[in-house]
Amino acid sequence: MQRRAATVSVAVFLLLAAGAYSYIGVAQQPDIELSDPDYKVSTGETTIEGTTYNVTDLGESSAAATWVNESARYTETLGANDTVTYQGDNYTVVIPDQEEYEAFELREVQEVDRPTVEDNGTTYVIVEEDGERRLVERDEYLDEPTVHQFEVGDRFERPDNDNETRVAAVTESEVTVEWFAPRTNELSFDEGENTTVGETPYLAHFPGDGTMELTTDYADYESDAAAQRTFHERMNGLWGIVILSGMAASLLVMLAFMPSRY
Template identity: 70%
Template sequence: MQRGAAAVSVAIFLLLAAGAYSFIGVAQQPEVALENPDHTVVAGDQPTIEGTTYNFTEVGDGSATAQWTNESARYTAEWAPEDTVVYEGDNYTVAVPNQSDPTEFELREVQTVDRPTVEQNGTTYVIVEEDGERRLVERSEYVGEPTVHSFSEGDQIALPDNDNETTVASVTNETVTIEWFAPRTNEVSFEEGANATLGESGTPYLAHFEQQTGGTVLQLTTDYADYNSDVAAQQEFHERTNGLWGIVILSGLAAALLIMLAFLPSRY
């Protein structure tokens, strides 16, 4: 009698496990499918999105990369006081006046001496040899007055190896900022479900990748509700599937336990 009752219970648990397992086998996960994406692109496409042209160099499974060019990107160079910079082919020292709010600075020529020097009584002398005679000439007299160039905020200033129009943007006690504008290539990345800011207005687009005939396509949308509803359906599917797996596992364990208990020797 004990084993007969156990057999019936085992059969019930096995039916539960089999039914749950069968349901898992036929159930299909809902897909994320955007109804009306704003843009659909593949590798090599060059769409113009809100005034900016993007070159999609890569579109793969779950990630993509696009490049775009800012035709008037701002570049800067910063000089600190006492820095040595090149101007018109020569070396100059940056000099900022000791003021609370300076608006100008100077480039002072770095003078070099091509002869030996000697210090006497705190004065530097250059050793000059002419016609077999040796004499000492004060360094300041030998090199002469240094060349000095003065600049104010807003002035144009030429930089070496830079064909762009460069301007003195600002002057402070710590930094002289030089600016110019030129093209700059930028890169933007896309990942499944992540936002990417595109266009001149900086609109955030949500990325979704889909397998279509011929390969992977990238879909961009501003309809977040459409995407999120599909993702929520997938999460609910996984939760229910996990519940069914729980039934399969628990039913199998219960059936095995009943079988073991049914074959225990009787005490009577």
């Protein structure tokens, strides 16, 4: 009698497991379908909001794109007392005290071509004339250094830079110069994620036909994504029925055929 009851129970659990497993096999996940995407693009050049983008690496759930800003701003910072090269010579950046910082100087870095000595904090140059040596203070030995003065807006040549460079700002501790030149920018897209293109954040979707769709209708995408989440939750529940029913059937079989102690 015990084994008959166990057999019936095992059959019920197996039927539950088989039914759940069969449903899993035929169930289909709902697709995400955008009703009216703002843009549908494929690999290659495409125009979005008046800017041309080159779409690359377009896969099943991600893509990349590049675009060129023809007049991107570049800057370089020169610190006070830094040594910089200007017109082939070395200069020290000097920022004089001023009420409104708008100007700075480049003072020539002068090199002494003779031996020197230090005495009480003063540098002397050893000069030999007619077989005699004499000491001349370094400042007296050297000519007046060349000084270049600049203000905000002045042109400022930089080595290995063919772009027109100008002084953008001056503070008590640094000078900023700027120039404008082309710059390649990169964008990345991922399924269901936002990417700002121009000034607009777009949500990306990859329908699986070798294209990428961009939309600002987030509710349209989210409604289909929610349906997919519900589908996965139900599939997980069915797998739970399959596993638990199988375990219960196995346990009943083992218990039914255990030898009796009486």
